[in-house]
Amino acid sequence: MRTDDLIDQLSARAEPIRSGAVARLLTAAVVAGIAGSALVMMSMIGPRHDLTAALSHPGMWTKLAYTFAIAAFGLWLVERAGRPGAEMTRPALALVLPLLAIALLAGLQMSAPGADMPRLVMGRSSRVCALLVTLTALPSLAAAFWALRKLAPTRLTLAGAGAGLFAGAAGAFVYCFHCTEEAAPFIAVWYTLGIAAVTGIGALLGRPLLRW
Amino acid sequence: MIAQEAQYRDWMLAALTGDAGAYRMLLAGLTRHLRSYYARRLDSGAAEDVVQETLIAIHARRATYDPALPFTAWVYGIARYKLIDEYRRHKRRATVPLDEAKDLFGHDEAEEAIARRDVNKLLAKLPPAKRQLVSDIKLDGVSIAEAAQRSGLSESAVKVAVHRAVKSLGEDVNREGQKRQGGDADR
Secondary structure: OOHHHHHHHHHHOOOOOOOOHHHHHHHHHHHHHHHHHHHHHHHHOOOOOOHHHHOOOHHHHHHHHHHHHHHHHHHHHHHHHOOOOOOOHHHHHHOHHHHHHHHHHHHHHHHOOOOOHHHHHHOOOHHHHHHHHHHHHHHHHHHHHHHHHHOOOOOHHHHHHHHHHHHHHHHHHHHOOOOOOOOHHHHHHHHHHHHHHHHHHHHHHHHHHHOO | OOOOHHHHHHHHHHHHOOOHHHHHHHHHHHHHHHHHHHHOOOOHHHHHHHHHHHHHHHHHOHHHOOOOOOHHHHHHHHHHHHHHHHHHHOOOOOOOOOOOOHHHHOOOHHHHHHHHHHHHHHHOOOOHHHHHHHHHHHHOOOOHHHHHHHHOOOHHHHHHHHHHHHHHHHHHHHHHHHHHHHHHHHO
């Protein structure tokens, strides 16, 4: 086809684009992803039995806030990664905040008088935590990739890592409702490890799955 | 800021509201930049295909343009991505030096054509033998040795001839520039 003919054809199809199209797409992906992750968590391991009581524990809110913040910054990263020419430095720098906060809190708890260090770090579920976070995250990972494939990522590995970061944190957020661990050191180590694993999976899948 | 930014951004914003006329102007304008950008980086056969692929990508992904960001950077991001994709497909070098949107919009086919025309006009002032030497060596990149062989002159004679010819052309350009400036001052 001649390029001039192509321009004719394309300009004949200048349907209006509603503003906020990207935001709607990402909202749909977040809702679908978290619903999927919740379904996996409920059917695989179920919520903790004392969930109602746990909602008054500060430890519960600590891990919810930590994973929520990372998921939010991860989503911001996905949104920037999906737009050609957009900078990703600000969302990447913002990630330092929740990481710093949980590290600080973990340090405080471990340096408290009479702190049981191994117990604070290892809890009772350290062997399964990162793996269960990863499995819970998979539907969110699929949803984030689905959204990115409709956008225009130009740095595929980075975009995949952003999707993994969001999904890992969304999975961890959902996993909070199952897990009975509430010590900050445990969260800082094992939740973060699970999120990092999903980020790595996303980075690896970026190149093969996000090409357009 | 890239010179075309304001104009292209206006056309893009109009196109996003469904203005086909503005969209056509935008695509036609971008095509000139894309052609020149890819022609300098790909084989001539592949270049036009990638131009078309990029236009289709711009169309299909136009919802990803964020009006808060420069439009030229958005287009450049797509153009560079399609270039890297083309290199990968042919297992050629997989990295593109980190250049900027200026690279896409700095060169313009029309501007290049004007520059070429100016050069030809200048060359026409030279006697034919010298014109051949200058155009071979300075424009086509023929080696001095080869040009000497072709013209039957010694290498040092070729060097001297080209040097003098370029110098005289340079003086011509300067003289014309001064004349023009003088004319402006008179008015």
